[in-house]
Amino acid sequence: xxxxxIGPIRRWQRYVHRHGGVRIAGLLALPMTWLMLLxxxxxxxxxxxxxxxxxxxxxxxxxxxxxxxxxxxxxDPAYVTVALRTLGVAVAVTxxxxxxxxxxxxxxxxxxxxxxxxxxxxxxxxxxxxxxxxKVYAWRVMFSPEGGVLVSTFGTSPGFGWIAVVxxxxxxxxxxxxxxVYVGMQNIPQSLLDASSDLxxxxxxxxxxxxxxxxxxxIVAGSIFTFSLSLGDYITVQLVGGKAQMLGNVVYQxxxxxxxxxxxxxxxxxxxxxxxxxxxxRTGALENL
Amino acid sequence: MTSTRGMRWLLxxxxxxxxxxxxxxxxxxxxxxxxxxxxxxxxxxxxxxxWWSKAIANEGVRDAVVTSLIVATAATMIALVLGxxxxxxxxxxxxxxxxSISLLVxxxxxxxxxxxxxxxxxxxxxxLGGLTFxxxxxxxxxxxxxxxxxxxxxRLRRLGGDIVEASMDLGATRAFTFRHVVFPNMxxxxxxGALLAFGLSFDEIxxxxxxxxxxxxxxxxxxxxxxxxxxxxxxVNVVAAALVVISVLPIYLAQRLSEDAARxxx
Numbered sequence: 001x002x003x004x005x006i007g008p009i010r011r012w013q014r015y016v017h018r019h020g021g022v023r024i025a026g027l028l029a030l031p032m033t034w035l036m037l038l039x040x041x042x043x044x045x046x047x048x049x050x051x052x053x054x055x056x057x058x059x060x061x062x063x064x065x066x067x068x069x070x071x072x073x074x075x076d077p078a079y080v081t082v083a084l085r086t087l088g089v090a091v092a093v094t095x096x097x098x099x100x101x102x103x104x105x106x107x108x109x110x111x112x113x114x115x116x117x118x119x120x121x122x123x124x125x126x127x128x129x130x131x132x133x134x135k136v137y138a139w140r141v142m143f144s145p146e147g148g149v150l151v152s153t154f155g156t157s158p159g160f161g162w163i164a165v166v167x168x169x170x171x172x173x174x175x176x177x178x179x180x181v182y183v184g185m186q187n188i189p190q191s192l193l194d195a196s197s198d199l200x201x202x203x204x205x206x207x208x209x210x211x212x213x214x215x216x217x218x219i220v221a222g223s224i225f226t227f228s229l230s231l232g233d234y235i236t237v238q239l240v241g242g243k244a245q246m247l248g249n250v251v252y253q254x255x256x257x258x259x260x261x262x263x264x265x266x267x268x269x270x271x272x273x274x275x276x277x278x279x280x281x282r283t284g285a286l287e288n289l
Numbered sequence: 290m291t292s293t294r295g296m297r298w299l300l301x302x303x304x305x306x307x308x309x310x311x312x313x314x315x316x317x318x319x320x321x322x323x324x325x326x327x328x329x330x331x332x333x334x335x336x337x338x339x340w341w342s343k344a345i346a347n348e349g350v351r352d353a354v355v356t357s358l359i360v361a362t363a364a365t366m367i368a369l370v371l372g373x374x375x376x377x378x379x380x381x382x383x384x385x386x387x388x389s390i391s392l393l394v395x396x397x398x399x400x401x402x403x404x405x406x407x408x409x410x411x412x413x414x415x416x417l418g419g420l421t422f423x424x425x426x427x428x429x430x431x432x433x434x435x436x437x438x439x440x441x442x443x444r445l446r447r448l449g450g451d452i453v454e455a456s457m458d459l460g461a462t463r464a465f466t467f468r469h470v471v472f473p474n475m476x477x478x479x480x481x482g483a484l485l486a487f488g489l490s491f492d493e494i495x496x497x498x499x500x501x502x503x504x505x506x507x508x509x510x511x512x513x514x515x516x517x518x519x520x521x522x523x524x525v526n527v528v529a530a531a532l533v534v535i536s537v538l539p540i541y542l543a544q545r546l547s548e549d550a551a552r553x554x555x
Contacts, residue, residue: 010462020381023381024378024381027377027378028378028390030374031371032390035431039396040393041412042408043404045408100303103304104304106300107304108304111297111300122544124307125540126540127311127312127315127537129488129492129539130315131492131509131536133513133529134512134529134532137529138315141317141318141321142314147331148331149331171310171311174307174311203293224399225399228399228400232400232403233401233402233403234403235495248401252498255499263407266403266404269401270401270404273400273401277392277399281388
């Protein structure tokens with residue numbers, strides 16, 4: 001069959017088949033345009049806005065470059081405290097999630113019988129999809145100092161404050177840590193663990209020197225979510241934090257009156273996250289997402 | 290690695306405790322929705338179905354449900370098209386920019402919701418003439434792409450290129466192969482991805498707060514706006530209980546459809 005004998009559609013298909021680049025470009029055109037225009041451009045605009053200011057008399061934007069907003073964040077003790085507390089909460093939540101997820105994932109992946117594994121993972125992960133707001137609300141009912149479940153049942157409750165914030169954020173984001181750690185642990189061949197104990201390593205030594213390094217990328221992948229989601233939260237703080245404030249609350253409160261300042265505060269969380277993601281890319285953890 | 294018996298029991302106990310900790314607050318919400326007490330005395334003094342019938346008759350709740358359904362459906366459509374396209378593009382060879390593109394798709398949910406929300410808010414209000422119903426749908430569509438993408442690419446990875454090559458070696462065209470080989474294999478993953486995207490959109494509140502036009506209330510926004518009104522508390526409890534049940538349905542269906550769904554849920 002000569003080239004002239006086949007139709008234009010067939011010829012186009014052959015061309016596309018032989019030139020993989022054209023196919024990929026064609027597939028990517030629509031989604032990349034969407035993400036560029038509706039995500040990357042707004043993000044860049046947000047960063048640019050962070051260097052502008054708001055005229056305190058007229059409330060209008062002053063579009064000239066200044067570091068004023070960032071100076072305010074770094075020098076005003078009130079904001080420094082909020083930033084450090086936010087970072088502290090995000091780190092605490094991530095560490096607690098990790099401490100809970102490792103034993104739970106280990107139990108599900110390597111101790112429980114294979115028959116029960118799908119049931120267990122479903123039980124653990126299904127609540128992840130129950131409404132975020134409802135879960136926070138549920139904890140508001142639990143922690144409430146007036147007639148809350150904890151007060152009524154145990155006679156005492158930590159009430160609304162930092163403890164409640166850390167407990168609720170851990171509750172919300174724990175499945176995001178359990179899932180990748182579970183998958184990571186499941187993927188480790190039993191022969192590696194057997195080899196380690198055959199060579200004389202104790203259980204705890206095998207756990208530390210063989211198992212943990214192998215699931216490390218999964219742990220990092222999970223921590224991206226627990227860290228990032230805690231960093232930007234403001235609703236949990238509003239509902240169970242009492243007088244506590246996090247960076248998210250500052251953004252939420254200031255965005256309608258002082259957009260550049262809100263943008264600067266939001267950018268701080270992005271800078272922290274980008275730093276974290278860049279470090280993480282080197283471990284190959286992003287492939288596990 | 291041999292674990293001692295004591296160790297197994299200890300790990301089993303941790304597992305059981307974490308499971309209890311996860312479910313107790315949700316059970317409290319469910320039980321509370323039948324509570325006769327207006328102030329939610331715990332334990333509940335009596336059982337009633339009154340609040341449920343009042344919530345179902347409540348117009349604000351009904352409107353919010355309809356709004357949420359429309360937004361989630363539209364966002365799911367957008368995510369389904371865009372997420373599938375990216376998954377197909379990234380499934381074959383690795384090319385320059387491969388990693389950056391997968392990072393870009395994850396970014397809208399990997400970055401704090403407040404950043405995504407504020408960025409879109411700034412863009413919509415300063416260039417597109419303000420917030421509307423459409424801006425809300427566009428925002429939801431954007432952060433839902435990743436769920437469909439994850440499901441579709443997990444399935445494509447598992448599928449491999451062999452089956453496609455076999456089909457084409459047997460004389461099938463690319464279009465025929467897609468319709469009769471690739472698509473039937475992809476369908477469960479795509480439905481699962483769509484269900485998860487729907488669930489994600491239905492529950493979202495942070496980005497919603499920043500991108501919904503004035504007067505538009507999704508169900509989570511309705512709950513939030515009524516949370517601090519004591520006389521609305523019984524209705525809020527019912528809506529919360531209903532949301533727990535409803536939002537769990539899509540994930541249950543998705544898991545039944547595709548084993549990849551559980552893994553790509555994050």
